[in-house]
Amino acid sequence: SQQGEEDPQALSIQEGENATMNCSYKTSINNLQWYRQNSGRGLVHLILIRSNEREKHSGRLRVTLDTSKKSSSLLITASRAADTASYFCATDGGSYIPTFGRGTSLIVHP
Amino acid sequence: GAVVSQHPSWVICKSGTSVKIECRSLDFQATTMFWYRQFPKQSLMLMATSNEGSKATYEQGVEKDKFLINHASLTLSTLTVTSAHPEDSSFYICSARNDREVLVHETQYFGPGTRLLVL
Numbered sequence: 161s162q163q164g165e166e167d168p169q170a171l172s173i174q175e176g177e178n179a180t181m182n183c184s185y186k187t188s189i190n191n192l193q194w195y196r197q198n199s200g201r202g203l204v205h206l207i208l209i210r211s212n213e214r215e216k217h218s219g220r221l222r223v224t225l226d227t228s229k230k231s232s233s234l235l236i237t238a239s240r241a242a243d244t245a246s247y248f249c250a251t252d253g254g255s256y257i258p259t260f261g262r263g264t265s266l267i268v269h270p
Numbered sequence: 271g272a273v274v275s276q277h278p279s280w281v282i283c284k285s286g287t288s289v290k291i292e293c294r295s296l297d298f299q300a301t302t303m304f305w306y307r308q309f310p311k312q313s314l315m316l317m318a319t320s321n322e323g324s325k326a327t328y329e330q331g332v333e334k335d336k337f338l339i340n341h342a343s344l345t346l347s348t349l350t351v352t353s354a355h356p357e358d359s360s361f362y363i364c365s366a367r368n369d370r371e372v373l374v375h376e377t378q379y380f381g382p383g384t385r386l387l388v389l
Contacts, residue, residue, distance in 0.1 A: 260306075260313045261313060
Protein backbone atom coordinates (compact mmCIF):
# COMPACT_ATOMS: atom_id res chain seq x y z
CA SER A 161 0.00 0.00 0.00
CA GLN A 162 1.13 3.53 -0.61
CA GLN A 163 2.70 5.28 2.30
CA GLY A 164 3.84 8.67 1.11
CA GLU A 165 1.74 11.24 -0.66
CA GLU A 166 3.36 14.07 -2.57
CA ASP A 167 1.96 17.52 -2.91
CA PRO A 168 1.39 19.19 -5.29
CA GLN A 169 0.63 16.61 -7.97
CA ALA A 170 1.90 18.98 -10.62
CA LEU A 171 4.13 22.03 -10.50
CA SER A 172 5.00 24.37 -13.34
CA ILE A 173 7.67 27.03 -12.87
CA GLN A 174 10.12 29.18 -14.80
CA GLU A 175 13.78 28.41 -15.03
CA GLY A 176 15.66 29.99 -12.14
CA GLU A 177 12.79 29.72 -9.69
CA ASN A 178 12.78 27.40 -6.73
CA ALA A 179 10.57 24.31 -6.66
CA THR A 180 9.21 22.89 -3.45
CA MET A 181 7.52 19.53 -3.16
CA ASN A 182 6.07 17.99 -0.05
CA CYS A 183 5.57 14.44 1.08
CA SER A 184 3.35 13.23 3.88
CA TYR A 185 3.31 9.75 5.29
CA LYS A 186 1.33 7.79 7.81
CA THR A 187 3.46 5.46 9.88
CA SER A 188 6.84 5.65 11.56
CA ILE A 189 9.88 5.33 9.34
CA ASN A 190 13.57 4.51 9.45
CA ASN A 191 14.30 6.71 6.49
CA LEU A 192 12.73 8.67 3.68
CA GLN A 193 14.14 8.91 0.21
CA TRP A 194 13.52 11.15 -2.76
CA TYR A 195 13.79 9.91 -6.32
CA ARG A 196 13.53 11.44 -9.73
CA GLN A 197 12.07 9.81 -12.81
CA ASN A 198 12.27 11.12 -16.31
CA SER A 199 9.35 10.14 -18.53
CA GLY A 200 9.37 6.41 -19.26
CA ARG A 201 12.67 5.82 -17.53
CA GLY A 202 13.93 4.25 -14.34
CA LEU A 203 14.35 6.03 -11.05
CA VAL A 204 17.36 7.99 -9.99
CA HIS A 205 18.09 8.23 -6.29
CA LEU A 206 18.45 11.82 -5.13
CA ILE A 207 18.81 11.83 -1.40
CA LEU A 208 18.15 9.73 1.70
CA ILE A 209 17.31 11.27 5.04
CA ARG A 210 17.18 9.18 8.15
CA SER A 211 14.56 9.50 10.86
CA ASN A 212 17.01 11.13 13.26
CA GLU A 213 17.98 13.80 10.73
CA ARG A 214 16.12 17.03 10.14
CA GLU A 215 17.76 18.46 7.06
CA LYS A 216 20.10 17.39 4.30
CA HIS A 217 21.67 19.12 1.35
CA SER A 218 23.01 17.83 -1.91
CA GLY A 219 23.98 20.39 -4.49
CA ARG A 220 20.84 22.36 -5.38
CA LEU A 221 18.67 19.98 -3.38
CA ARG A 222 17.56 20.54 0.17
CA VAL A 223 15.46 17.99 2.01
CA THR A 224 13.80 18.47 5.36
CA LEU A 225 12.13 15.90 7.56
CA ASP A 226 9.66 16.54 10.36
CA THR A 227 8.85 13.24 12.00
CA SER A 228 6.38 14.86 14.40
CA LYS A 229 4.31 15.98 11.43
CA LYS A 230 5.21 12.94 9.35
CA SER A 231 6.22 15.12 6.46
CA SER A 232 9.20 15.91 4.29
CA SER A 233 9.95 18.55 1.72
CA LEU A 234 12.24 18.64 -1.28
CA LEU A 235 13.49 22.02 -2.42
CA ILE A 236 15.22 22.44 -5.76
CA THR A 237 16.89 25.81 -5.95
CA ALA A 238 17.59 27.75 -9.13
CA SER A 239 15.70 25.24 -11.22
CA ARG A 240 16.75 24.34 -14.75
CA ALA A 241 14.77 22.99 -17.69
CA ALA A 242 16.67 19.72 -17.21
CA ASP A 243 15.03 19.35 -13.79
CA THR A 244 11.74 18.62 -15.55
CA ALA A 245 10.74 15.17 -14.29
CA SER A 246 8.54 13.40 -11.78
CA TYR A 247 9.72 13.35 -8.20
CA PHE A 248 8.76 10.65 -5.75
CA CYS A 249 9.25 10.18 -2.06
CA ALA A 250 9.63 6.69 -0.69
CA THR A 251 9.22 5.69 2.91
CA ASP A 252 10.02 2.36 4.49
CA GLY A 253 7.25 2.21 7.08
CA GLY A 254 9.79 1.02 9.63
CA SER A 255 10.38 -2.21 7.71
CA TYR A 256 13.13 -1.10 5.32
CA ILE A 257 10.81 -1.95 2.44
CA PRO A 258 10.31 1.27 0.49
CA THR A 259 6.91 2.27 -0.82
CA PHE A 260 6.28 5.24 -3.05
CA GLY A 261 3.91 8.15 -3.17
CA ARG A 262 2.09 9.28 -6.31
CA GLY A 263 4.76 11.74 -7.24
CA THR A 264 4.95 15.38 -8.21
CA SER A 265 5.27 16.19 -11.88
CA LEU A 266 7.60 19.16 -12.24
CA ILE A 267 7.84 21.20 -15.43
CA VAL A 268 10.50 23.87 -15.65
CA HIS A 269 10.00 26.25 -18.54
CA PRO A 270 13.15 27.64 -20.15
CA GLY B 271 27.55 4.18 -8.14
CA ALA B 272 25.89 0.78 -8.15
CA VAL B 273 24.37 -0.31 -11.44
CA VAL B 274 21.29 -2.40 -12.00
CA SER B 275 20.30 -3.55 -15.45
CA GLN B 276 17.06 -4.93 -16.80
CA HIS B 277 16.45 -6.98 -19.87
CA PRO B 278 14.61 -6.58 -22.09
CA SER B 279 13.96 -2.85 -22.03
CA TRP B 280 10.69 -3.37 -23.86
CA VAL B 281 8.69 -6.32 -25.04
CA ILE B 282 5.54 -6.83 -27.06
CA CYS B 283 3.81 -10.16 -26.80
CA LYS B 284 0.56 -11.85 -27.65
CA SER B 285 -2.07 -12.49 -25.05
CA GLY B 286 -1.58 -15.85 -23.38
CA THR B 287 2.17 -16.00 -23.71
CA SER B 288 4.68 -15.77 -20.87
CA VAL B 289 7.33 -13.10 -20.59
CA LYS B 290 10.49 -13.20 -18.51
CA ILE B 291 12.19 -10.04 -17.30
CA GLU B 292 15.70 -10.14 -15.89
CA CYS B 293 17.13 -7.84 -13.27
CA ARG B 294 20.87 -7.90 -12.67
CA SER B 295 23.09 -6.10 -10.21
CA LEU B 296 26.30 -5.49 -12.12
CA ASP B 297 28.77 -4.42 -9.48
CA PHE B 298 27.37 -5.41 -6.11
CA GLN B 299 25.69 -8.31 -4.39
CA ALA B 300 21.94 -7.88 -4.29
CA THR B 301 20.72 -9.74 -1.24
CA THR B 302 17.30 -8.19 -1.68
CA MET B 303 15.50 -7.25 -4.86
CA PHE B 304 12.18 -5.50 -5.27
CA TRP B 305 9.80 -5.64 -8.21
CA TYR B 306 7.48 -2.75 -8.95
CA ARG B 307 4.96 -1.99 -11.63
CA GLN B 308 3.98 1.45 -12.77
CA PHE B 309 0.99 2.49 -14.83
CA PRO B 310 1.17 5.70 -16.87
CA LYS B 311 1.38 8.81 -14.74
CA GLN B 312 1.00 6.79 -11.57
CA SER B 313 3.22 5.74 -8.73
CA LEU B 314 5.36 2.66 -8.42
CA MET B 315 3.43 -0.14 -6.80
CA LEU B 316 5.49 -2.72 -4.98
CA MET B 317 4.68 -6.19 -6.23
CA ALA B 318 7.07 -8.37 -4.29
CA THR B 319 10.28 -8.51 -2.32
CA SER B 320 12.73 -11.28 -3.00
CA ASN B 321 15.70 -12.42 -0.98
CA GLU B 322 18.44 -14.48 -2.52
CA GLY B 323 17.79 -18.17 -2.14
CA SER B 324 14.33 -17.89 -0.67
CA LYS B 325 10.78 -17.47 -1.87
CA ALA B 326 9.53 -14.03 -2.71
CA THR B 327 7.14 -12.16 -0.45
CA TYR B 328 4.23 -10.82 -2.46
CA GLU B 329 2.19 -7.74 -1.68
CA GLN B 330 -1.50 -8.08 -1.09
CA GLY B 331 -3.42 -8.42 -4.33
CA VAL B 332 -0.47 -9.64 -6.39
CA GLU B 333 -0.97 -13.15 -7.74
CA LYS B 334 2.13 -15.18 -7.03
CA ASP B 335 1.19 -17.81 -9.59
CA LYS B 336 0.92 -15.18 -12.27
CA PHE B 337 4.02 -13.19 -11.42
CA LEU B 338 6.74 -15.75 -10.78
CA ILE B 339 9.84 -14.39 -9.13
CA ASN B 340 13.13 -16.22 -8.90
CA HIS B 341 16.13 -14.81 -7.06
CA ALA B 342 18.56 -17.63 -7.57
CA SER B 343 21.80 -15.71 -7.20
CA LEU B 344 23.16 -12.57 -5.62
CA THR B 345 23.21 -10.82 -8.98
CA LEU B 346 20.08 -11.99 -10.74
CA SER B 347 16.36 -11.95 -10.15
CA THR B 348 13.74 -12.77 -12.74
CA LEU B 349 10.09 -11.88 -13.01
CA THR B 350 7.97 -14.07 -15.27
CA VAL B 351 4.55 -12.83 -16.25
CA THR B 352 2.67 -16.01 -17.04
CA SER B 353 -0.23 -16.13 -19.48
CA ALA B 354 0.00 -12.40 -19.99
CA HIS B 355 -3.12 -10.41 -20.78
CA PRO B 356 -3.56 -6.83 -22.01
CA GLU B 357 -4.22 -5.63 -18.45
CA ASP B 358 -0.70 -6.78 -17.54
CA SER B 359 0.69 -4.15 -19.88
CA SER B 360 2.75 -1.87 -17.69
CA PHE B 361 6.21 -0.58 -16.85
CA TYR B 362 8.02 -3.07 -14.63
CA ILE B 363 10.93 -1.81 -12.57
CA CYS B 364 13.27 -3.75 -10.34
CA SER B 365 15.53 -2.46 -7.63
CA ALA B 366 18.32 -4.09 -5.69
CA ARG B 367 19.92 -3.62 -2.33
CA ASN B 368 22.75 -5.20 -0.36
CA ASP B 369 21.53 -5.78 3.16
CA ARG B 370 24.89 -7.16 4.20
CA GLU B 371 26.27 -3.66 4.22
CA VAL B 372 26.79 -2.15 7.66
CA LEU B 373 23.85 0.19 7.27
CA VAL B 374 20.92 -2.05 6.47
CA HIS B 375 18.84 0.91 5.43
CA GLU B 376 21.21 1.77 2.66
CA THR B 377 19.53 2.94 -0.48
CA GLN B 378 18.26 0.69 -3.21
CA TYR B 379 19.35 1.00 -6.81
CA PHE B 380 16.84 0.90 -9.62
CA GLY B 381 16.97 -0.70 -13.00
CA PRO B 382 15.91 1.27 -16.08
CA GLY B 383 12.59 -0.55 -16.33
CA THR B 384 10.93 -2.88 -18.81
CA ARG B 385 7.93 -1.77 -20.77
CA LEU B 386 5.54 -4.64 -21.48
CA LEU B 387 2.77 -4.42 -24.02
CA VAL B 388 0.42 -7.36 -24.31
CA LEU B 389 -1.68 -7.40 -27.44
